[in-house]
Amino acid sequence: MKNWITKFLKNNYLNIIGIVLGAIGGFFYWHFVGCTSGHCPITGSPYYSTLYGAILGWLLFSMFKPNKKKQKHIEENND
Structure with missing residues (x-):
């Protein structure tokens, strides 16, 4: 299970x-900037x-994940 x-x-x-x-x-954006009226769909x-x-953090950080297929292809061409 640990594996x-x-x-x-x-x-x-x-x-x-x-x-x-x-x-x-x-959360900090909601707390410090937020929407005071409560009618804003996201920040309310x-x-x-x-x-x-x-979701935005996931999308942003997923851009930096290395592509293993591309690295393998590059390594094969360098040999």
Whole structure:
């Protein structure tokens, strides 16, 4: 059981970091900037703002994940 958890964390550590940092950023955005009237769809609720931040963090950090197929192809061509 421990093996698949370790493998999952090793393969997705950038995504997990992005989700956590994005969620924290989304919550802080709601807390400090937010929408005072409550009629804003994203920033009017801490739940939506946190979720939106987590999604943006995931998308941002997933851009930096190395492409293993591309690296393998480059290594094969260099040999």
